Amino acid sequence: MLDTRGHAGVVAYEPSELVVTARCGTPLAELERLLVEHGQMLAFEPPHFGPGATVGGCVAAGLSGPRRASTGAVRDFVLGVRVLDGRGRELSFGGRVMKNVAGYDVARFLAGSMGTLALLLEVSLKVLPRPPAERSLRLEMDETSALEAMNRWGCEPLPISATAWAAGVLTVRLSGAQAAVRAAAAKIGGEPLAEDEARRFWEAVREQTDPFFSGDAPLWRLSVPSVASPIALAGRQLIEWGGALRWWKTAAPAAEVRAAAAKAGGHATLFRAAEKSGGAFAPLSPELEKLHRALKKVFDPAGILGPGRMYPEF
Amino acid sequence: MGEAVPRLDAARQREVVRALRAFLPERALLWREEDTRPYECDGLTAYRALPMVVALPETEAQVERILRTCSAMQVPVVPRGAGTGLSGGALPRPDAVLLSMAKFMRIRRLDPKARIAVVEPGVRNLAISEAAASWGLYYAPDPSSQIACTIGGNVAENSGGVHCLKYGLTVHNVLALRGFTMAGEPIALGSEALDSPGYDLLALAIGSEGLLVVVTEVTVKLLPKPQAARVVMASFDDVEKAGEAVAAVIAAGIVPAGLEMMDRPATRAAEDFVHAGYDTEAAAILLCEADGTPEEVEEEIARIEAVLKGAGATRLTVSRDEAERLRFWSGRKAAFPAVGRISPDYYCMDGTIPRKKLGEVLRFIGELEKKYGLRCPNVFHAGDGNLHPLILYDANDPEELRRTEQFAAEVLEKCVEVGGTITGEHGVGVEKIDQMCVQFGAEELETFHAIKRAFDPQGLLNPGKAVPTLARCAEYGRMHVRGGALPHPELPRF
Ligand SMILES: Cc1cc2nc3c(=O)[nH]c(=O)nc-3n(C[C@H](O)[C@H](O)[C@H](O)COP(=O)(O)OP(=O)(O)OC[C@H]3O[C@@H](n4cnc5c(N)ncnc54)[C@H](O)[C@@H]3O)c2cc1C
Numbered sequence: 001m002l003d004t005r006g007h008a009g010v011v012a013y014e015p016s017e018l019v020v021t022a023r024c025g026t027p028l029a030e031l032e033r034l035l036v037e038h039g040q041m042l043a044f045e046p047p048h049f050g051p052g053a054t055v056g057g058c059v060a061a062g063l064s065g066p067r068r069a070s071t072g073a074v075r076d077f078v079l080g081v082r083v084l085d086g087r088g089r090e091l092s093f094g095g096r097v098m099k100n101v102a103g104y105d106v107a108r109f110l111a112g113s114m115g116t117l118a119l120l121l122e123v124s125l126k127v128l129p130r131p132p133a134e135r136s137l138r139l140e141m142d143e144t145s146a147l148e149a150m151n152r153w154g155c156e157p158l159p160i161s162a163t164a165w166a167a168g169v170l171t172v173r174l175s176g177a178q179a180a181v182r183a184a185a186a187k188i189g190g191e192p193l194a195e196d197e198a199r200r201f202w203e204a205v206r207e208q209t210d211p212f213f214s215g216d217a218p219l220w221r222l223s224v225p226s227v228a229s230p231i232a233l234a235g236r237q238l239i240e241w242g243g244a245l246r247w248w249k250t251a252a253p254a255a256e257v258r259a260a261a262a263k264a265g266g267h268a269t270l271f272r273a274a275e276k277s278g279g280a281f282a283p284l285s286p287e288l289e290k291l292h293r294a295l296k297k298v299f300d301p302a303g304i305l306g307p308g309r310m311y312p313e314f
Numbered sequence: 315m316g317e318a319v320p321r322l323d324a325a326r327q328r329e330v331v332r333a334l335r336a337f338l339p340e341r342a343l344l345w346r347e348e349d350t351r352p353y354e355c356d357g358l359t360a361y362r363a364l365p366m367v368v369a370l371p372e373t374e375a376q377v378e379r380i381l382r383t384c385s386a387m388q389v390p391v392v393p394r395g396a397g398t399g400l401s402g403g404a405l406p407r408p409d410a411v412l413l414s415m416a417k418f419m420r421i422r423r424l425d426p427k428a429r430i431a432v433v434e435p436g437v438r439n440l441a442i443s444e445a446a447a448s449w450g451l452y453y454a455p456d457p458s459s460q461i462a463c464t465i466g467g468n469v470a471e472n473s474g475g476v477h478c479l480k481y482g483l484t485v486h487n488v489l490a491l492r493g494f495t496m497a498g499e500p501i502a503l504g505s506e507a508l509d510s511p512g513y514d515l516l517a518l519a520i521g522s523e524g525l526l527v528v529v530t531e532v533t534v535k536l537l538p539k540p541q542a543a544r545v546v547m548a549s550f551d552d553v554e555k556a557g558e559a560v561a562a563v564i565a566a567g568i569v570p571a572g573l574e575m576m577d578r579p580a581t582r583a584a585e586d587f588v589h590a591g592y593d594t595e596a597a598a599i600l601l602c603e604a605d606g607t608p609e610e611v612e613e614e615i616a617r618i619e620a621v622l623k624g625a626g627a628t629r630l631t632v633s634r635d636e637a638e639r640l641r642f643w644s645g646r647k648a649a650f651p652a653v654g655r656i657s658p659d660y661y662c663m664d665g666t667i668p669r670k671k672l673g674e675v676l677r678f679i680g681e682l683e684k685k686y687g688l689r690c691p692n693v694f695h696a697g698d699g700n701l702h703p704l705i706l707y708d709a710n711d712p713e714e715l716r717r718t719e720q721f722a723a724e725v726l727e728k729c730v731e732v733g734g735t736i737t738g739e740h741g742v743g744v745e746k747i748d749q750m751c752v753q754f755g756a757e758e759l760e761t762f763h764a765i766k767r768a769f770d771p772q773g774l775l776n777p778g779k780a781v782p783t784l785a786r787c788a789e790y791g792r793m794h795v796r797g798g799a800l801p802h803p804e805l806p807r808f
Contacts, residue, residue: 016561017668017699039567068508075514076486089757097666098698099483099738101472101521102746102753103762103781108485108517117513129567151427155451157538157606179609225506227428244508266507282511287501292512294768298761310512 004056004119011122012096015040019079019096021124024056031055035127043071043128045162047206056120062112065206066162066173069226069241075111077126083110083118086300096124116306116314117299131161131175133182136198139170139190143230143239146170150242151227158184164205166212166238173202205240208272212238215249218273220257222246224266231260247271254278281310289313322408327366330411333383334369338376342417344368353412356397356404357459358745360661360709365392365406372417374494374530381528382498384411390774391496393524395436395467398459400662401743403470403523403779410777413528415466421445422531429536430489430506435466435529439473442534451536454481457739458647465532472521474739476572476646477603479697481537483739485520490533493519496775501527518765523741524776526769540605543571544615545642548622549596549629553577554673556598559625560696561669563602566621568614572603573697574646577676580653580691580704581645587652590645591638593629600627600696601646603639649693650704657689657706661718665729666700666738678728679703686717700738701729727752742780750780751787759784 008025015038022031028048035041045065046058059081064073080094094100094107107124110117141149146165153160159176172188174181185192193201204210213219217235224231226243235250250257254270261268267282284292289311296303296314303314331345344350345367355362366389371377384391390410397404406412418434421442425431426449431442439460443452456475457463463473469491474483481487490504504516519527550556556575563570576584577598585592593599600622604614619630633639645652653660667675676692683690689706703725707718726736726749736742736749750759762781766773782790 014668014670016565017670018564019668062509062514072482072486073509075517076482085761091758091761092754093758095666095733095735097668097734097738098479099474099666099695099700100735101739101741102735102737102750103742103758104526104765105472105485105517105521106761106765109514111514111517112509113513129564129569132567154429155426155449155538157540159606159610177606177610177613179613180607183607183609223507223509225428227425241508266505267511269511284512285502287499288503288512288515291501291515291768295513295765298764298768 005054007121010034017096018098018127019124020127021096021122022055023122024054024120026055028053028055028058036130039130040127041130042077042125044068044074044077045206046074047208049207055123059111059123060113060115060120062114066164066202066240069163069244070161071128075108078107078111078123079126080124081107081110081120082122083120085118086302086305090121091118094124098126114306114309116309117296119305133178134161134173134175134198135181135185136171136173136193136201137185137188137190138193139172139188140168141165141170142168143237146239147230147243153188154226154242158187160184160242162202162240163242164238164240166236171201173198205238210238212236212247212249216274217249217251219271220248220250221269221271222248222257222261222264222266223269224261224264228264228266231264233257233260258282279312284311320407320409322364322366326409330367330387330389333387334367334380334411337379338369338371342370342372342376344370353394353397353406353414356394356399356402358400358402358405358743359659360715361402361405361744363406363408365412366408366410368412368414370414370417377413377528377530378494378498378500380411380413381494381496385497385772385774388772388774390777391528392776393466393470393528395464395470396438396462398463399467399471399743400664400740401737401745403741403743403776405744407778415464415530418466418530426451426536428506430533431536432531432533433465435469435532436464439463439465439468446536447539450539452539453534454487454537455484458650465534466529469520469529469532470522470524471739471741474695474698474700476574476643476695478695479573480569480571485517487535488516488520488532489535491516491519491527491529492531493527493529495527496770496772504533506533521741523743523780525766525780526775528775540571542608542611543603543605543639544611545572545601545603545633545639546615546618546622547592547631547642548600548602548627549593550598550600550626551596551628553598553676555626556600557669557672557696559600559622559627562621562625563618564697566617568617568621570602570618570697571605572601574601575599575694575696576646576649577692579689580649580693583652583656583691584645584649587655588644588648590641591631592645596628601642646693653691653704653706658708658710659706661705661707661722662740663703663705663722663725664700664737664740665726665734666698667729667732667734669696669699671732671734672701675701675728675732679725682721682724686721688714688717688721690721695738698738699734723749744779747780747782747786748790750782751790756784756787759787
């Protein structure tokens, strides 16, 4: 166990360059506070899952929040990294500029690698201005209609920045210029949420403190094409990302959940469960598994970084 | 440098043609010089070499067999799209098969509801947006070469365009790839979902300059076309002021759909060529676009105008209609060919710098113009700091080409020095391979080589491009200390 929290602090931040560079141990909350002071944000809206979240952990976990479907994932905002690989070599990839195609894009590649390839020391992220206006709306709809509506809206230039459907209620967040938000709200209809209530709601979805996430049943994350038909499993469901992310609280056997995700054109991850011995991640095809092993060797030939953290084989 | 320039070996050529003819139709193979000559270079015309054989497969099964055959025979393979690349990524080798993907021209599936298109790699960038237009959708990355360049080439280079500050680069707009490794093993990366299990191999493959996989299918994201767009054209009497104006726009919390800058020589060349209505007296002009709903555009245009005025713009014109908007952009999109008209040849550079260093870098380029006796207009993807200085030279004068290369090398190294990079979107190819030694240390370069070996253990796919050998860097380092004068500048440097 290597505690990286001592390696903290923002190294460089130039709001007009839209780039921030921070050491891996910097608390995510601290970085976000700094950005807010300058009217900016991490547009992928990362979950913290507790007060101890760090910038390095956020990039290594590769998790994005409600804004993901409209703005992009962590990897889309990673511009550069400084890392220690499994041989203890300090390496730098990418940089602090928006466009950079020199060498393979190792910085993005490392996002979401769960610390199994290298230890992140420092990351540079693209940041964006906070939208001038935001409004959340609530509509009563069954699952099929909600999926249909989210995909229909997705075909139109509407400033939708988040969606969440559960138990017959669809919540939609609009973010952008005042005029755009006003026009889109009129088009979508539904009941507006008070500003405070909206903020609390999206935070609870992002942090998984919403009541949906409580209870002992395993939590599965199904990442599927947004247009995939409703998935039928025993249990409860929360849909995000315009239909592309389907959370299930279900006791259904892993094989059944994985098969349902695969049938829908996606994959399933066992996100939270008392018992994870069957592996959290969807198995890889033989060709991809071979490449994964080879790449693991490139960065960590002795296999000392997070062994078995992603897949038992490496 | 370490590697010797290989030569075309007629006996070997016959052997390879025979092996490929066993399963490829006659029309899919070219080897006579008059047929292979058109493939001798890509958009970087200063480097030329004849390929041993050109293969033009039409099916994935053929691609697979070509790769298996070449792997077994130890023949290198160089993939090629439309050949508009500007770093020599598709430069042939006399000992290699040039694998043209030009016949992969079908849009396999366009799903307007899912907002995706599944296309073959030889489909032109613009053709995707044209096919999607009737559903009000488009493919966002729009390199200036979009009427000609292919999506396969875009994937290999991680190409950008004038709208990528807001809408992202190729890597942000591609959902999945299918293709083959050099060994002929099929691989599928990404999916129609927003993420996939395992490492983000898609991020590695995009921008890998044809060194890791041969791409045979690309799934791209389509976006709803904004209802309206307007562009502000602003004049400045000083280039640095224009640079500060760019920073002011961003600092005001605006992310324009496009934010481009041209200096006076580039503006004049473009104006003479396409009559876009540019202010040819300005030291620099900025084009700043807002898109969205009509109301949103009005709101943003007003903010942009106020910021630019505050930053010292001497003239502001807002496009009144779509025709005028396209006219304003036409000059920028035609900037390279426009510059091509005022000089026998031009050499396009592609560094990215932190925007705040713009003044410093432009002053530096001005000094180099004097030092080398060469002119250098500048176009700038100002929003994301990607600078395209265009050195004007005459390729028939080897001495001038040599000075041009030194000029370019100095500019790229300056980009690294100020915290930027040697290439923002055109790739390293053969062109900037020496500057890779400046940007990266030996251990990073070794890591790149190791990644290459993970995909292509024999090192046969597009060898000698993108990542320099350490021996080469050692030699370049030595030469660099001596003042950057390369021996035998007339030889293509593989
Ligand atoms: C006038 C002009 C303007 C330009 N403007 C821009 C711009 O605004 N932004 C920008 O980013 N670029 C620009 N470019 C550069 C160029 O157009 C892009 O790099 C483009 O993506 C190259 O596409 P291509 O099909 O011509 O590829 P090629 O030049 O044929 O090949 C480029 C690279 O891709 C590899 N490759 C091609 N197809 C495949 C495949 N199927 N599988 C694996 N590898 C493959 C090749 O090996 C090579 O390394 C411009 C070029 C010109 C001439």
